[in-house]
Amino acid sequence: MSEIVMQIDGKEVKASDGMTVLQAARVAGIHIPTVCHHDKLEPFGGCRMCMVEVEVRGRKSYVVSCLYPVAPDLVVHTRSERVDKIRRVILEELLAHAPNSPELVALAAEYGADRDRFDKDPSFCILCGLCVRYCAEVKQKNAVDFIERGAQRAISFIPEIAAKECWDCQECFAICPTSYAQAAYFLTEALAFPGRRKSAMHGA
Amino acid sequence: MDSGKIDEIIDRHRGKSGDLIHVLMEIQHKNHWLPRDVLHQVAAALEIPFSRVLRVATLYKTFSLTPRGRHEVHVCTGISCHLRGAKQLLESVERATGIRPGETDTAARFSLETGSCLGSCSLGPEIIVDGKHHARMTPEKVEDVLKEYQ
Amino acid sequence: MTRLQSAAELELLRAGILSARDAARPCIAVCTGAACNGLDSARVARAFEVEAGKMAPGAGIEVRATGCHGFCEKGPNVVVGPDDICYFEVTPDDVPEIIASALKGEVVERLVYKHPETGEKAVHMGEVPFYRHQTRLLIGDNIRIDPKRIEDYVAVGGYAALAKALFQMTPDQVVDEVKKASLRGRGGGGFPAGQKWETAKNAPGDEKYVIVNGHEGEPGAFMDRALFTGNPHKVLEGLIIGAYAIGSHRGFIYTRHDSPQLIEHIETALAQAEEYGLLGENILGSGFDFRVEVHFDVGIFVSGESSALMRSIEGQPPEPRPKYIRTSVAGIWDKPSNLNNVETWANVPQIISRGAEWYAGIGTERSKGTKLVSLSGNVVNSGVVEVPMGTPLRKIVYDMGGGIPGGKAAKAVHFGGPMGGSIPASLIDAPLDFDELAALGAPIGAGGLLVMDEDTDMVDVARYFLEFLTNESCGKCVPCREGMRQTLKVLTNITKGKGRDGDIGRLEDLNDVTGAACLCALGRTASDPLKSMLRYFKDEYELQIARGSQAAGNTAK
Numbered sequence: 001m002s003e004i005v006m007q008i009d010g011k012e013v014k015a016s017d018g019m020t021v022l023q024a025a026r027v028a029g030i031h032i033p034t035v036c037h038h039d040k041l042e043p044f045g046g047c048r049m050c051m052v053e054v055e056v057r058g059r060k061s062y063v064v065s066c067l068y069p070v071a072p073d074l075v076v077h078t079r080s081e082r083v084d085k086i087r088r089v090i091l092e093e094l095l096a097h098a099p100n101s102p103e104l105v106a107l108a109a110e111y112g113a114d115r116d117r118f119d120k121d122p123s124f125c126i127l128c129g130l131c132v133r134y135c136a137e138v139k140q141k142n143a144v145d146f147i148e149r150g151a152q153r154a155i156s157f158i159p160e161i162a163a164k165e166c167w168d169c170q171e172c173f174a175i176c177p178t179s180y181a182q183a184a185y186f187l188t189e190a191l192a193f194p195g196r197r198k199s200a201m202h203g204a
Numbered sequence: 205m206d207s208g209k210i211d212e213i214i215d216r217h218r219g220k221s222g223d224l225i226h227v228l229m230e231i232q233h234k235n236h237w238l239p240r241d242v243l244h245q246v247a248a249a250l251e252i253p254f255s256r257v258l259r260v261a262t263l264y265k266t267f268s269l270t271p272r273g274r275h276e277v278h279v280c281t282g283i284s285c286h287l288r289g290a291k292q293l294l295e296s297v298e299r300a301t302g303i304r305p306g307e308t309d310t311a312a313r314f315s316l317e318t319g320s321c322l323g324s325c326s327l328g329p330e331i332i333v334d335g336k337h338h339a340r341m342t343p344e345k346v347e348d349v350l351k352e353y354q
Numbered sequence: 355m356t357r358l359q360s361a362a363e364l365e366l367l368r369a370g371i372l373s374a375r376d377a378a379r380p381c382i383a384v385c386t387g388a389a390c391n392g393l394d395s396a397r398v399a400r401a402f403e404v405e406a407g408k409m410a411p412g413a414g415i416e417v418r419a420t421g422c423h424g425f426c427e428k429g430p431n432v433v434v435g436p437d438d439i440c441y442f443e444v445t446p447d448d449v450p451e452i453i454a455s456a457l458k459g460e461v462v463e464r465l466v467y468k469h470p471e472t473g474e475k476a477v478h479m480g481e482v483p484f485y486r487h488q489t490r491l492l493i494g495d496n497i498r499i500d501p502k503r504i505e506d507y508v509a510v511g512g513y514a515a516l517a518k519a520l521f522q523m524t525p526d527q528v529v530d531e532v533k534k535a536s537l538r539g540r541g542g543g544g545f546p547a548g549q550k551w552e553t554a555k556n557a558p559g560d561e562k563y564v565i566v567n568g569h570e571g572e573p574g575a576f577m578d579r580a581l582f583t584g585n586p587h588k589v590l591e592g593l594i595i596g597a598y599a600i601g602s603h604r605g606f607i608y609t610r611h612d613s614p615q616l617i618e619h620i621e622t623a624l625a626q627a628e629e630y631g632l633l634g635e636n637i638l639g640s641g642f643d644f645r646v647e648v649h650f651d652v653g654i655f656v657s658g659e660s661s662a663l664m665r666s667i668e669g670q671p672p673e674p675r676p677k678y679i680r681t682s683v684a685g686i687w688d689k690p691s692n693l694n695n696v697e698t699w700a701n702v703p704q705i706i707s708r709g710a711e712w713y714a715g716i717g718t719e720r721s722k723g724t725k726l727v728s729l730s731g732n733v734v735n736s737g738v739v740e741v742p743m744g745t746p747l748r749k750i751v752y753d754m755g756g757g758i759p760g761g762k763a764a765k766a767v768h769f770g771g772p773m774g775g776s777i778p779a780s781l782i783d784a785p786l787d788f789d790e791l792a793a794l795g796a797p798i799g800a801g802g803l804l805v806m807d808e809d810t811d812m813v814d815v816a817r818y819f820l821e822f823l824t825n826e827s828c829g830k831c832v833p834c835r836e837g838m839r840q841t842l843k844v845l846t847n848i849t850k851g852k853g854r855d856g857d858i859g860r861l862e863d864l865n866d867v868t869g870a871a872c873l874c875a876l877g878r879t880a881s882d883p884l885k886s887m888l889r890y891f892k893d894e895y896e897l898q899i900a901r902g903s904q905a906a907g908n909t910a911k
Contacts, residue, residue: 045676046831048871062870067676082870086833089867093836117860118840127829142253146671146829147262149654151839153829158255160244222669229611229652260671263828265653266611282573283771283804284730286818319825320612320653323576324389325728326426326736337392 282321357631387422421584770799853902
């Protein structure tokens with residue numbers, strides 16, 4: 001793999017071909033905030049928090065660093081007035097759903113996001129898709145997936161699969177930034193297969 | 205529900221995961237809705253996780269996961285119809301049928317849908333019942349038009 | 355029918371079709387396009403067939419059920435050849451009289467166009483104001499063609515361009531010709547088609563795809579359907595030429611599932627082209643192989659976005675992918691995939707047969723050729739028009755569209771549907787040009803032109819488009835899903851008289867981030883309508899917000 005030299009925040013950074021800007025930044029110890037990113041999962045590009053400013057041959061554009069490939073002589077700025085504004089507004093949009101998520105609250109403090117800026121819609125899920133993708137890519141169980149579309153999009157545990165697979169796993173609970181995955185699972189369990197917990201306890 | 209026909213559709217696409225949308229469309233056209241056990245059959249036959257079948261089935265407007273009424277009422281809410289009073293027309297249809305878009309009445313007489321412009325903007329505002337266009341409608345004419353469909 | 359083995363056999367076929375026709379014999383074209391069909395023109399067509407069937411063979415009249423003629427407002431439309439006499443709002447009862455008059459070479463006066471104010475009559479297509487100002491290079495053939503008969507397309511010169519490309523031109527020469535013609539994509543972006551073809555052609559790999567985007571999900575846009583349903587072979591011929599140029603052997607048509615007529619015509623066209631050796635193995639004996647399959651959108655707007663469309667063809671949920679690698683290099687199954695919309699492909703045959711120089715002579719400096727525009731909203735004559743690029747919008751709205759109904763004034767015109775923009779009526783002399791309209795904030799998009807009269811509430815129009823898009827996006831990325839949701843809430847509140855101080859700032863921030871940060875073109879351009887509103891109609895927004903905050907202030911007291 002060939003080595004690429006590029007610039008992030010004024011610092012010369014070495015990366016190898018095939019890496020993303022986010023990976024290169026992390027190797028160089030430069031922090032870029034993310035919400036939907038997870039090292040074990042394919043990049044998703046959904047939350048858009050990791051947006052950075054890149055300059056290619058003098059042309060400035062805004063890209064998500066979790067997907068943008070490194071290239072020789074690429075110039076990256078991980079912070080700028082515009083980048084910060086994008087992150088701030090995105091955080092304000094997410095906080096309308098999950099105003100108490102510790103991860104979001106911490107980021108909000110850093111970017112000056114006002115959690116009361118927009119109308120509240122406390123669904124608690126921010127649709128980062130970590131549970132969905134972890135279940136599909138790492139566990140290969142597909143017990144939880146997105147349903148519906150647009151503003152109606154939601155995650156849903158599939159009772160037929162969840163009843164068999166989830167009790168012994170529950171690994172997605174820990175990676176959920178809002179603890180909604182856990183709530184959604186137990187709601188599904190209570191409605192669709194309420195005997196599951198009892199029999200598990202008896203078995204124990 | 206004609207399970208023979210559904211089995212025949214599913215059989216034709218067995219093992220072809222890329223055909224998911226085609227299969228669901230054919231079943232929807234034949235059967236007018238997608239029962240959950242049929243979705244399980246599709247998942248098994250096409251070798252796709254059931255969750256992905258459900259995801260695709262809930263994503264597209266055309267797919268219905270509940271039984272439909274005998275008559276499909278479509279109120280065009282395209283922009284041209286909107287400018288020509290589609291909102292008032294829709295309210296009138298809602299009053300006449302007692303249902304809202306996406307719903308089916310308890311007697312399974314009507315299912316109501318709104319949306320996608322069908323490209324016949326010169327006829328707007330219009331309602332389309334079972335494929336028949338009722339052009340240049342007014343809220344007052346709704347009762348009369350729907351009477352034809354029992 | 356045996357498959358045609360050479361260009362000469364195609365010409366023989368054409369000569370045979372033409373010699374069996376009597377050009378002087380009356381020929382009746384009944385429009386069965388979307389709007390006329392909605393007005394039961396199928397019954398009119400049947401009545402003509404029954405009536406014509408009563409006549410002695412040979413003495414008779416030819417009847418053709420055709421695609422859209424264009425003048426939707428006055429449907430059902432009937433055109434009587436060879437002189438193209440136009441009859442409007444025809445009912446089955448009018449049929450015997452039309453036939454009798456046609457045989458005698460007379461005109462049924464009561465069914466011809468009458469100017470609504472002057473009462474002046476127009477008999478022939480070239481005299482009817484709606485048609486007179488048009489240049490109908492693409493849609494003009496619709497009245498000559500029964501879309502289910504490939505012979506009709508061959509009769510008007512169909513597939514000659516394909517033969518020319520295959521036997522007289524190298525793939526590189528075809529790409530060059532399209533580049534020289536400066537054909538720009540008609541689907542929305544206006545990207546140079548030739549350049550896109552070249553990228554796909556030069557991209558590494560043997561397996562390449564060409565795609566017709568026939569999704570046309572934009573409310574108020576219906577010109578692609580008019581063209582594709584009415585003349586499917588024209589689009590197909592363009593696609594085959596493009597495939598030859600790029601080096602593709604597999605093509606896809608992606609279109610709507612909700613028009614049975616469109617589907618039937620596409621599938622018939624594919625079967626007939628295959629039967630005649632214009633598709634499939636060894637096309638016209640040239641050694642070039644190409645096959646086409648049809649895929650359907652089953653009801654979500656975002657699936658018309660190119661990367662989402664490609665996911666659908668793969669059988670995946672239609673979620674867009676960020677285009678850091680172009681789809682012309684890595685598209686369907688990561689293979690080079692060249693996508694153009696219906697109208698773009700339809701332009702290709704004439705560029706090949708009449709040459710790039712001729713084509714580039716039409717239009718403006720940077721926007722060449724003609725453009726199909728679907729005209730709707732508060733306008734007297736809704737329908738499909740085709741005009742040279744550069745035509746002032748005023749001409750489209752007033753000369754063809756007949757102006758605003760009810761003697762009202764125009765307030766704004768809007769291009770490009772939910773991803774376009776509105777400009778005030780004061781700018782109506784702007785030319786139909788990709789760049790000039792984009793600079794004004796009303797990019798042509800696919801070509802849906804919406805006219806809005808003085809009573810239109812501009813806050814409500816932006817709200818309408820946002821509501822449409824929040825239901826039609828995939829919901830994957832935050833600035834699209836959440837940005838539009840919040841924007842819609844703010845706008846809805848304003849229209850309900852519940853505007854608050856700071857709403858303009860909220861709208862501007864939301865819109866700015868949606869426009870900058872979304873994953874795909876749907877999201878990024880979703881901000882365009884509101885952007886144009888805040889540019890030209892901010893007063894109206896401020897006034898409505900002030901009303902809301904005043905009311906809130908009064909209640910607080």
